[in-house]
Amino acid sequence: MKLLRYGPIGQENHGIMDENGDIRCLSSIVPDINGDTLSSQLGKIRATDLSSLPVVSSDVRYGACVGKVGKFLCVGLNYADHAAESGMPIPAEPEIFTKATSAICGPNDHVVQPKNSDKLDWEVELAIVIGKHSSYITEQQAEDHIAGYCVCNDVSERTFQLEKGSQWDKGKGCDTFGPIGPWLVTSDEVNDPNNLSMWLEVNGKRFQNGNTNTMVFKPAFIVSYLSQFMSLQPGDIISTGTPPGVGLGQTPPLYLKPGDKMSLSIEGLGEQHQTVVECAK
Structure with missing residues (x-):
């Protein structure tokens, strides 16, 4: 569905x-x-x-595909080639951070560049949506606890993330930094979440062109792993990392500015389209 x-x-x-x-x-x-x-x-x-x-009506606005999300968790550096372009080692265990749930927005809503932002970046990611209370579950049990999957753009501000201390959350949780959707595709319709093609374009130029088969830690493992440290609740979202091609990894680095347009998609999960706008406050 x-x-x-x-x-x-x-x-x-x-x-x-x-x-x-x-x-x-x-x-x-x-x-x-x-x-x-x-x-x-x-x-x-x-x-x-x-x-x-x-x-x-077919021209209706799409909202975030899940309402009342309790936790918005993310896995960093989960693609070996993305870790390399970021100049960071492949983690021995999943690198976990959170995005504020107030960052969640519709898949085609504007992305607002925050005040004092100068390194606004993009990341197409596969997001897991939890369907059952999960605490201390095994990897084998995890698939039965996943309601489905959706596209997520893990929008990031690299100055806030990397140059203002060690807490990545500061560069991840700004308003509009978490477009999800257009749909939640239930897990029974996703044949193999470990082998989905994915891409992202900025102003019509393709920068990311990857596949979930290069993830270091796979979705079932991620769900099991997180459940050892916190209970996961139905409706929680876990974004699982991005393939190479982000703005930080370009030579020289390339960052988003107002007026730029992003398009991104994951096989079978639909497309997103966002325009970057300046903060009005």
Whole structure:
């Protein structure tokens, strides 16, 4: 299933993409696409005759594909070639940081360049969406705890991240730094999350062109690993790292500025399109 949320910012409704590519409203079936629905009501959606649901306009705004996210966790340096371009060693264990949930936005919303930002960067990433309470689970159990996957742009401000102390979170959690969607694709429709092609373009030029098969730590391992340190709740999001080709890794480095346009996609999970705008505050 391709589950989504749509409508004006802060007033999102929720729906499902049918086999013809039409959005069908799910408001009469479940209250939202959030942790409660993912943990207990996916079967109800699957049993629904989608043709009986109202069709939503195709030009609607897509919101973040998961609502009321509790935790937004990320894995850094999870592609060996990206670690090399960043001048950092491959971690022996997953490098974990958080993005503020207030960074979450729709997949095609504007990305706002923060005040005092001069090194705004892009990162196409596969994001895991948790479907079950997970605590001390094994890698073998982990796949059953994943509700699905979505595209994430782990927008980053490198000055904030790398030049203002050792806490990466400062360069990761600014408003609009976490576009997710357009859809949450349930895990039963993702044949192999360990072998998905992915790409990102800036102003029509392709900078990232990778595949999840080069991840150092795979999704099931990441979920199991994180569950040893904290419980994971339905609706939590884990972004799993980016392949090479980020702005930091260009020669010379290349960073985003207002007016730049990003497009990014992961095989089977849809596309995102964002324009960078200047902070108005």
